[in-house]
Amino acid sequence: MGKTRSAPTLNDVAREAGVSTATVSRCLNSPERVIETTRQRVLQAVESLGYTPNFAARVMAAKRSFTIGAIIPTMDNAIFARGLQAFQDELRERGYTLLVSSSAYDPEAEREQIRTLVARGADGLLLIGHERDPEIYDYLDRHQVPSLVAWSYAPEAKRPSVGFSNASAMRELADSVLAAGHRRVAMISGLTQGNDRALSRVEGVRQALHAAGLGEGALTLIETPYEIDKGAEAFRQLMALDPRPTVVMCGNDVLAAGALREAKGMGIAVPEQVSVTGFDDIELAGIVSPALTTVHVPHREMGRKAARELVAMVEGTSAGQPVCISTHVVARQSLAAPPDPS
Numbered sequence: 148m149g150k151t152r153s154a155p156t157l158n159d160v161a162r163e164a165g166v167s168t169a170t171v172s173r174c175l176n177s178p179e180r181v182i183e184t185t186r187q188r189v190l191q192a193v194e195s196l197g198y199t200p201n202f203a204a205r206v207m208a209a210k211r212s213f214t215i216g217a218i219i220p221t222m223d224n225a226i227f228a229r230g231l232q233a234f235q236d237e238l239r240e241r242g243y244t245l246l247v248s249s250s251a252y253d254p255e256a257e258r259e260q261i262r263t264l265v266a267r268g269a270d271g272l273l274l275i276g277h278e279r280d281p282e283i284y285d286y287l288d289r290h291q292v293p294s295l296v297a298w299s300y301a302p303e304a305k306r307p308s309v310g311f312s313n314a315s316a317m318r319e320l321a322d323s324v325l326a327a328g329h330r331r332v333a334m335i336s337g338l339t340q341g342n343d344r345a346l347s348r349v350e351g352v353r354q355a356l357h358a359a360g361l362g363e364g365a366l367t368l369i370e371t372p373y374e375i376d377k378g379a380e381a382f383r384q385l386m387a388l389d390p391r392p393t394v395v396m397c398g399n400d401v402l403a404a405g406a407l408r409e410a411k412g413m414g415i416a417v418p419e420q421v422s423v424t425g426f427d428d429i430e431l432a433g434i435v436s437p438a439l440t441t442v443h444v445p446h447r448e449m450g451r452k453a454a455r456e457l458v459a460m461v462e463g464t465s466a467g468q469p470v471c472i473s474t475h476v477v478a479r480q481s482l483a484a485p486p487d488p489s
Contacts, residue, residue: 174190175189212269212270215244218261220250220275221373225401226401229429229450230446230450231245234453236451246264254280271293271461272293272295274297275298276296295307295456296308297310298344299311299313300469302471306467309469313344314347314354316351318351318352321356321396322355324424329394331390333369333394333395334352334366335378335385335406336349336397337399338371349368367385374402374405379406379409382410391421394422394482395421399426400439403424403425407437417437424441425441433479437481
């Protein structure tokens, strides 16, 4: 029986590349500190030998796991895909690995996932939105695990955030709706219980209506899970009203896509008979017919900046700075003036 070949070591790589072990270590952990020719020589040695860094040794030396956890509300909704991909890409460039969990909008599931990620040694956590039991933040503080909130911007909050004002973004869209002449406004919102992003978007619409001199009852609101079928069902309920709304504002593009599908099935022309708007500007918004007027959220920019800030918090170079991401309304064909009442 032949001898089992031992795994290549750091010394083997150094010998192959003709450099010191310290240079190999710098090349793998801080490549920007090594000149290009040396870096390429080391990387070629790593590749030819099939060397894999000793992760356990790296963890012990740095007293970090080089792992970041992220807990998102759902994997079914494309709004998180872009931002999370950019977040992961930026982490990878900085030498960190991402672990992702999905809470299914369940606060207890999120609580359990936070504890599990901390127990597994996550150096920091990305959380979505600010609304959760304060005990969770106390738990993270006790364990000295930095956390950052994304998809929401609240500079006054205890936890730093990299995101945008959901209320301001939706208010800007509502102002466009009102400027088009609509006064009978309905909204299909995500469930607001435990979801500060959904609640803020509803508040943004209410703020615009109030500023336009419309009363408290000016908004017809339906809350429903973020699913195409649920958006379609809610749209059908709104079209049964008398008088029915002239515009249906949706809490995201997924709900809006469901509304458009149902409108087509009911023989209701959009935007000639009723206008429909979305939120997020995912790829779906430009594919559906008519294309959706919506709010563009720069998810990739948000993901990259969130990764940079969270890594800085983990490495002790930042206490956590709130970063506001700009959004804007994208005008497409699904919003027009209301139909002539005559």
